[in-house]
Amino acid sequence: MHQHVYSKGMYDEALRSFFRNVDSRESDGGACAVGGRIQHLKARAVLVDMEEGVVNEILQGPLREMFDSTQLLTDVSGSGNNWAVGHMTYGSAYREQIVDKLRKAAEHCDCLQCFFIIHSMGGGTGSGLGTKVLSLLEEEFPEVCRIVSSIYPSAEDDVVTSPYNSVLAMRELTEHADCVLPVENQSLVDIVNKIKQMSHAGRPGSVIRRDSTLISGQGGLSGAEKPFDAMNNIVANLLLNITRYSVSVCSNRDEPCLHRERGLCLFF
Structure with missing residues (x-):
């Protein structure tokens, strides 16, 4: 993007x-x-998933050249939609490997200012192992800011344990995250439906081009649109605009100034 x-x-x-x-x-x-x-x-990213299917899909897709084997960490069995398995079992088993990959990725940054974590709240790996890594970042890099983008499940989520996973993960977020950017799946569905209505409307000023990167899900990449592309692309545009610039107030003057962040992304 x-x-x-x-x-x-x-x-x-x-x-x-x-x-x-x-x-x-x-x-x-x-x-x-x-x-x-x-x-x-x-x-500048580390991809972690205890079920290798999603990572393998990325490696076979149009973004495969952006990652190499040193940036990936996978297992085969998954966390069974269980926060405790992701947080306790895999968190302990893969602790050293995760820390090693984080350190190697951080070494490529000449001015590391933040970690940007993207994870789900409903599943076992995203909620459990994702928040475990968040606590590891606080231990290993205590001075580096931790910004988290959390994907919350909708009320109609088909994972029966997602409410419990979300509650347990939220406690970890309050303890170890500096900033949380919540994204809720049902809200994304509502936004996509509203955009589709606007794209077919005939009123001036309310029309959105059908090939817009906001709704096409392609983001400049060719290929057929998948069911969740439109939802994912809204999140991608959100994160794109957040990460391009950060606005702060300089200590020696009153007006805002722009700083570009040096960040490292983690995906779960």
């Missing part, structure tokens, strides 16, 4: 926050300097 926005193909400070620009022609895979052309983007 970030790369799609920068259609000129220039590697700037904003893009550098979440991607390394690697020159594949160099044997050491050295990163390119800011201001040059985009060569080969590598996401």
Whole structure:
């Protein structure tokens, strides 16, 4: 999504926050300097899932070149939609591997300012292992801000344990997260339905192009739209606009100034 926005193909400070620009022609895979052309983007991210299907799907999709094996951590059995299995069982079993991957990813950041975690609240891995990693980040990088985007299940969720997983995960969020950006599935469904109505409306000013990146789910990528693409793309646009710039008030003047974040993303 970030790369799609920068259609000129220039590697700037904003893009550098979440991607390394690697020159594949160099044997050491050295990163390119800011201001040059985009060569080969590598996401500053660690992907974790105790059921390997989703990660394998990413590796077979259009974004496969953005990740390598050192950024992935998977198992085969999953957490059984059980917060305790993800938090206690897998959290203990994979603690050292998770910390090692986090440290290696952080070493590529010249000015690490925050960790940005994206996880689900209804399943076992996202809620359990996701919040376990959040506490590990507080232990290993206590001075680095932890921003979390949490996907909450809808009232009609088909996972019977999702309310319990969400409550248990919320307690961990209140203890270890600096900022939480909640996203609720039912709200996304309502927004998608409203956008579809607007896209078919004939009133001036209310029409949304059918190929808009807001609703197409493609974000500049070709291929057939999948059932949840529109919902996911709304979240992608939300996070895109949040992560491009952060606004703060400088200590030596009254007006706001813009800072581009150096971040590291974790996905569950």
